[in-house]
Amino acid sequence: MAITVKKVDRNVDMTLWERMYIPEMICGMLITWRHFFLNFVGLFLEEVGGKHYRRIATVYYPEEMPIVPVAYRGRPVLVRSKNGIEKCVACGLCEAACPPNCISIIGGERPNGDRYPDSYVLDGSRCIFCGFCEEVCPKEAIVMSHDWKNLCEYNRSKMVYTKKELLYPERNLQKRFDVLRDKYFSAYRYRQSPNLKTEPKE
């Protein structure tokens, strides 16, 4: 979609009504008063344990948890498929794509010939949550989860995640997969659509 530019003329002369200041000031005060009285009643109801009556953006953090959007990039996790083994094939693309070099993989091979990561270490203290690893992964094996709690430690050595800590069940990540497919394959789907006459530019 092309970016629409709206030109704003910032050198508009104020009308006499606006230059009188006081009527405009009263209008401004009416806005603050409206917000005040709408929230005021709900505030006291909430203090005595009522429900949410207000349009208040504040989240009482330790008691209440913020709802993160679906496209939120939290802690990167390895996907564990339904049969209990990781999807990762240790191709090393994420290792190569990672800007701060926080991923290190040692590959291995199963008796049936499938490759798997023998060790997969992600240094959480270096991760910049860019999401390149999930973008580059051919198997949808590493994705950014919605996990954002307890990511901080006093000691950097505690922030190094091994494979065991990184594994995450696939069924909890379904929303994220939808977002990913929508994001990275929508252009592809668009091109495949038979109804289109012109090819969209890449």
Add this chain to the structure above:
Amino acid sequence: MIGVVDLIEVLVKIGFIVVLLVGVFAPVLTWVERKQSAVMQDRIGANRADVFGFRIIGLLHAAADAIKLIFKEDFIPRGADRTLHTLAPIMALIPAILAFSVIPFGGTYTFGDREVNLVIANLDVGVLFVFAITSLATYGVFIAGWSSNNNWALLGGLRASAQMFSYEVTMGLTIIGLVMFYQSLSMVEIVAKQDIFWHWGIIWHWPAFILFLACAVAENKRIPFDAPEAESELVAGYFTEYSGLKFVMFWTAEFIEIVTISALCVVLFFGGHHIPFIADAKLIDCFSSLGANIANLVAMVIGVTVFVSKLAIIIFLQMTIRWTMPRFRYDQIMKLGWKMILPLSLIWIFVVGLGMLTNLIPRI
């Protein structure tokens, strides 16, 4: 010769005013400022301070602040003038409280053969006294800026003194029309003459009220006239180098000034302790079945309550202005003071004079 009973009466009144200002209004206003701003900006506001799990809608933050500031180090910067640095907060706080001494917070009530007038000092020149005393607060502010040995503080002090001196003149002139109208400089007399609702200052002098309120906010150095303590420009202005209890004194002085200015508005424009359409004598008559003394007592309590509630409304108005308006530029403040409000107040004096000459404005 002053009798013992007179002395006790005056002491009780002084005690009431000091407790009301320092003990009730100053801490509650810090709470109001936090909470009101939060609520009108769709936030919740400070509510985490608790005693045994009771939060009381954040009211305990005032106590928490007090405890924090009492135990803070009282810091005097190197190169600062120690004497003046210590003296400045006192010079800022005392005029703020002193100005309240001539403001009547109730009417005159008779107990037996004794008349109790709810004002600490019934001066004939009460209005002049208030302006004289509030202008003294400039010294505290300026000396604070001067003695801190800090460029921000000095700039803040300079701005504050220039601003307060300019608005002092204008504030006095906005009231002249009102003084002509009531033909008295005594606060008690002005309140007594507003017994009838149609004689309230706001009815006849609403342009003067707008001008007066603008000057009053400028005099208090609050947003939109807070150039002397502009956080984004001057750190904290004239009290940058103050900490601990001296900071509390500046801060209390600011809140008490708000209350004083609001009280002045109530007394001059909103009829003091009078309830609209109900005169004092009528109010006492309503309770006359309880006996003369108790009727007077009830009327006194009602009068003081009405006065304090009017005060609260005006303070709420000032707080709303504070959280709605952006700050003026410094030259805009000066232009507004000298080129707009001053001529307008002079024009208003002329209009009132003309009106009284032609009997369009009644004489009371």
